[in-house]
Amino acid sequence: MRDLQKLVGGLSKSGALSGFLGGVAGGGLTSMVTSKKGRKAGGKVLKYGALAAVGGLAWKAYKQYSANQQGQQAGQQHQGQPQQGYQQPQQQPQTLAADTYTPDPRRIHGQTFDFAPATISQQSFEEVVDESNEGGQLILMRAMIAAAYADGHIDENERQNIFNQVESMELSIEEKAMLFDELRKPMSMHELVAAVPNAQTGIEVYAASASAIDLEQPVSGQYLQALANQLCLPRELVSSIHQQLQTA
Template identity: 65%
Template sequence: MKDLQKLVSGLNKSGALSGLLGGVAGGGVSSLLSSKKGKKTGKKAVKYGALAAVGGLAWKAYKQYSEQNEAAAQQRDSAAFDKAMATRSQPTRHFDFKPATIQEHSFEQVVEDESGSGQLLLMRAMIAAAYADGHIDDNERQKIFAQVETMTLSVQEKAMLFDELRQPMSLSELVQAVPNAQTGIEVYAASASAIDLQQTISQQYLQTLANQLCIPKELVHSIHQQLAEL
């Protein structure tokens, strides 16, 4: 199994990730783990690093969303789904984001899956988002490649990372790769944490991602609130 956390940290050092994930990948998870419940996530972070931090952030955002929106959530989720159906030409992924229906262990399993598929998907989401904001031109890309060459990665790991950097997933490919609601929340959180949120193109990318995953706007707001607290 490849050390995907090492790849994420290396991407941050190379400059590929320009958003809030820089602090997370660099070890700045203290604010995320400051609560009593955060201590459990902290133990996971020792093993899974930034990827565990993203999972913990996604869970906290979903929990906050649940506590604030449980009463009228079903109606809002239905409206969000109908809106997404009306604005999309492609088939819509429809997941159940109703408050309190997803348990914390489900978020943990995305990162802890022994196959590494969840970890890989989050890393690919980060790379796709980093490219979406238009900040990585050919010159910057070559600098990133040069930095990756200096990283302590195996030949296989470098090849995997180069492939992703040369041809990141499209937004539609990313959405189709999301298997369930909890992974969708983590994919969105990872994308938002790896992108420059001040850029209009970044905001448009995230809005489209949320729409195609049918994530309710209240849950999106909770995710961004958790990111702002890092």
């Protein structure tokens, strides 16, 4: 099995990943995991690896989103308003425009994903990034590479520096070949979304993308907005992911 945690760590050192996970994979994860806040973020999912950190961050964001939604429903009941079941949040994060609302059921390439609060277990998030699930780890790594290239700031010289860094990494020929392929031709957003098998993976794909991208570039926000739309993520869940990124 490929050591995808090591691949992501190497990419961060090469400069391919410039966001939160660049610091995490480059050495910042140890302090995050060993701190009290880090231990609470994802329990056993926060192993020492950048991909595992995505799982913990996504789970924490989903918990926050669930608590917020359940609190709003409880408040409506307390005020004597009739409960209509799961209500879509009206507040949107900065990365999403007002016209991006997608009603339930949330269908992605013919599949119905349920992002409703408190319906996805922590174990489901852990399974996506488990070391035995190469497919789950691989799609997160590909999501990070695609996001890092989305801002168009990797010119030919930077690309060559990344390739040289990958060449110097202690990887097998197969692993290097896979990385070179991904770096030369990152997954398109359509291909990435089509590869998402379930709701929890979709949440982690968005978290991984937001973690790796340069959020200071305007095109980055456009990319994340389009990705959230295609993944049909509720706006308030997207907001919770960004809040977790800011506080991690």
